[in-house]
Amino acid sequence: MSTPVKLDTGRPEWAVRTRLLSARMDRRTLVVNLALAAVIVVTALVSLGVGDIYVSLPDVLATFYGGASRADTVVVQQWRLTRVLLSLLLGFGLAVSGAVFQSLTRNPLGSPDVIGFSTGSYTGAIVLIALFHAPTAVISFGALASGLAVAAIVLALSYRGGFRGFRLIVVGIGVSAVLSALNTWIMAKAQLQVAMSAAIWGAGSLNSVAPDALPVAAAGIALFSALALLYGSRIRALELGQDAADALGVRSRHTQIALTGAGVGLVAIATAVAGPISFIALVAPQIAARLTGRGGWSPIGAGLTGALLLLLGDTVARVAFLPVQLPVGVVTTSLGGLYLIWLLVREARRL
Amino acid sequence: MSVSASEPGGGRLARSPVPLFAWLLGCVVLLLAAVLLSLMVGSAAISPRTVLDALLGNAHSVEARTVIELRVPRTVLAVVAGGALAVAGALIQALTRNPLADPGILGVNAGAGFAVVIAVAFFGVSGVPGRIGAALAGAAVAAAVVYLIGSMNRARTAGPVTLVLVGLAFGAVLQGLAGAITLVRPKAFTLMRHWDTGALNDRTLAMVAQVLPLILLGLAIAFFVAPSLNAVALGDGPAKALGVRLGPVRTGVVAAVSLLCGATTALAGPIGFAGLMIPHVVRWLFGVDQRWIAAYSAVLGAVLLLVADVAGRLVLWPGELPAGIVTAFVGAPFLIVLARRKEASGL
Numbered sequence: 001m002s003t004p005v006k007l008d009t010g011r012p013e014w015a016v017r018t019r020l021l022s023a024r025m026d027r028r029t030l031v032v033n034l035a036l037a038a039v040i041v042v043t044a045l046v047s048l049g050v051g052d053i054y055v056s057l058p059d060v061l062a063t064f065y066g067g068a069s070r071a072d073t074v075v076v077q078q079w080r081l082t083r084v085l086l087s088l089l090l091g092f093g094l095a096v097s098g099a100v101f102q103s104l105t106r107n108p109l110g111s112p113d114v115i116g117f118s119t120g121s122y123t124g125a126i127v128l129i130a131l132f133h134a135p136t137a138v139i140s141f142g143a144l145a146s147g148l149a150v151a152a153i154v155l156a157l158s159y160r161g162g163f164r165g166f167r168l169i170v171v172g173i174g175v176s177a178v179l180s181a182l183n184t185w186i187m188a189k190a191q192l193q194v195a196m197s198a199a200i201w202g203a204g205s206l207n208s209v210a211p212d213a214l215p216v217a218a219a220g221i222a223l224f225s226a227l228a229l230l231y232g233s234r235i236r237a238l239e240l241g242q243d244a245a246d247a248l249g250v251r252s253r254h255t256q257i258a259l260t261g262a263g264v265g266l267v268a269i270a271t272a273v274a275g276p277i278s279f280i281a282l283v284a285p286q287i288a289a290r291l292t293g294r295g296g297w298s299p300i301g302a303g304l305t306g307a308l309l310l311l312l313g314d315t316v317a318r319v320a321f322l323p324v325q326l327p328v329g330v331v332t333t334s335l336g337g338l339y340l341i342w343l344l345v346r347e348a349r350r351l
Numbered sequence: 352m353s354v355s356a357s358e359p360g361g362g363r364l365a366r367s368p369v370p371l372f373a374w375l376l377g378c379v380v381l382l383l384a385a386v387l388l389s390l391m392v393g394s395a396a397i398s399p400r401t402v403l404d405a406l407l408g409n410a411h412s413v414e415a416r417t418v419i420e421l422r423v424p425r426t427v428l429a430v431v432a433g434g435a436l437a438v439a440g441a442l443i444q445a446l447t448r449n450p451l452a453d454p455g456i457l458g459v460n461a462g463a464g465f466a467v468v469i470a471v472a473f474f475g476v477s478g479v480p481g482r483i484g485a486a487l488a489g490a491a492v493a494a495a496v497v498y499l500i501g502s503m504n505r506a507r508t509a510g511p512v513t514l515v516l517v518g519l520a521f522g523a524v525l526q527g528l529a530g531a532i533t534l535v536r537p538k539a540f541t542l543m544r545h546w547d548t549g550a551l552n553d554r555t556l557a558m559v560a561q562v563l564p565l566i567l568l569g570l571a572i573a574f575f576v577a578p579s580l581n582a583v584a585l586g587d588g589p590a591k592a593l594g595v596r597l598g599p600v601r602t603g604v605v606a607a608v609s610l611l612c613g614a615t616t617a618l619a620g621p622i623g624f625a626g627l628m629i630p631h632v633v634r635w636l637f638g639v640d641q642r643w644i645a646a647y648s649a650v651l652g653a654v655l656l657l658v659a660d661v662a663g664r665l666v667l668w669p670g671e672l673p674a675g676i677v678t679a680f681v682g683a684p685f686l687i688v689l690a691r692r693k694e695a696s697g698l
Binding site: 178200336 | 451455456515516517519520521523524525527528530531533534537540541544545547548623624672673675676679680682683684686687689690691
């Protein structure tokens with residue numbers, strides 16, 4: 001191959017070049033990601049300790065390295081560890097999915113919600129809960145299936161020789177509107193108790209997640225994140241617009257379809273496990289972009305930010321109003337609201 | 352002050368004043384037909400003759416009482432609410448120069464709904480006047496947010512999609528929080544899950560009379576600002592050059608939209624898409640003069656909601672589908688077709 005071209009991006013970078021592989025790493029991105037990882041570890045340890053039974057930080061550590069009391073080990077490792085790990089995993093997945101959709105729609109406000117996945121899965125869950133009184137595992141599965149079906153309908157309706165961000169967003173709004181009308185109507189017709197449990201599912205919650213969801217979620221999120229990262233190198237070309245991407249030799253349709261699949265897969269797993277958790281996908285990539293100081297595609301930073309946000313959100317949901325545990329969706333929605341208000345205030349000041 | 356903008360594509364049926372007036376009369380006749388239909392159709396079909404007798408006070412049968420006590424209130428409500436929502440939609444679309452703007456999509460309805468939840472859950476509000484007050488306040492705040500985003504549009508190039516996405520996110524926050532509150536307040540939950548469907552039944556004429564002054568005020572403001580909106584359609588710069596003071600126009604539009612949407616939503620619940628669809632159809636058929644758009648929207652919006660309500664009574668006969676659900680089922684495909692059309696994708 002030809003001699004490597006020294007490309008000046010105007011930012012300090014670290015480069016690894018070997019015969020087989022060369023990689024550039026933006027220095028600030030790397031530092032930010034490492035810092036995020038460190039904050040996540042500390043937050044996770046604190047989160048393992050707090051709750052209706054308090055375990056001090058040294059005792060939490062002791063449960064991993066030995067020497068802890070049996071009670072502490074049960075509380076930390078059997079009760080709380082699964083939930084902490086799940087919130088990290090799902091937060092990571094949702095945020096990467098958000099990064100994918102923000103790139104695909106070329107709009108910083110795009111999120112997987114725009115393709116109607118959340119509303120669709122909610123419809124599936126409501127139908128199963130209200131009309132068939134289905135058990136939890138069936139509800140997860142049905143929600144997943146109906147979410148995927150709705151996403152497929154939205155994508156099919158908005159596909160016309162490639163996806164245009166605008167069309168995707170508006171078609172998604174339309175399909176979601178039909179489904180939420182259906183949801184509202186079934187809720188109004190159902191018995192009060194049944195409607196209530198459907199509404200709780202719809203809020204998005206990790207309060208009663210089974211431990212065996214963890215390995216499945218981990219495998220799925222690893223798979224789809226890897227897919228997103230694999231195609232990530234082409235996404236910058238896509239962000240220039242379809243024509244420019246074609247000119248640069250990127251197979252844009254192929255890339256769009258693979259990335260959409262990865263994005264839908266990630267949000268599907270999170271929704272099947274915990275119900276629709278809003279705003280992590282919208283907010284995390286934007287916060288990550290501010291931290292790293294570079295706009296656009298940075299999936300690792302977004303994923304780590306999302307993991308931290310969902311962990312924080314779930315910890316607050318768990319301990320803020322003890323003995324009552326809130327659904328984490330309530331906390332993330334409030335978080336999203338605060339973010340939007342901040343965004344509005346900032347934009348208003350610019351005038 | 353007024354500028355009669357003419358645009359290729361709009362005004363398929365009529366453009367000049369005399370035909371426009373004739374067509375408007377035709378639409379009013381259509382409205383009267385829809386009203387008659389709404390009085391006749393339901394779980395029991397009632398003949399036009401009986402309807403007339405009942406209205407004139409000559410009949411006192413069970414059927415006549417059905418017409419007077421059940422069907423007249425919901426018909427009046429459908430006329431008032433449909434007209435109000437369509438005019439509000441036309442105003443928002445004109446002010447933001449965004450063909451996708453709709454009180455539902457931009458979160459104004461969600462604002463009204465959120466405020467009603469707060470009022471019911473935390474302040475023990477149960478009567479209609481309290482709900483109207485709360486819904487008005489919520490709609491006003493939400494419309495002011497839209498206003499803020501609308502003014503951002505001027506400074507920076509936030510496109511129509513961004514406006515829609517901000518409105519959507521804003522609506523999602525309000526709905527999420529309302530949902531969370533209703534989960535811990537069962538009384539609010541019971542009320543809201545029925546209110547959310549956008550049904551027109553079980554309302555009395557007295558309730559409609561309580562919101563009517565607000566809606567009339569909103570309509571009056573709408574017709575007052577319509578000529579200025581014609582200039583706004585050209586862009587903020589040209590509008591200023593033509594002597595339009597943008598501040599008062601924007602304030603007027605936000606006030607009118609708050610009144611129209613807040614009052615309607617307080618009584619009928621969130622009804623989507625009437626405000627989106629009707630102005631589009633009106634522009635397509637009758638051109639882009641905002642004064643005529645407002646007049647036609649008021650009449651045809653009423654027709655749409657009446658037809659939706661009648662259709663809702665028929666599809667699940669003898670049961671009923673709430674009118675708000677019907678408009679969503681009709682309006683969403685309309686939106687999708689709009690998005691798929693070539694011209695629209697270049698918005």
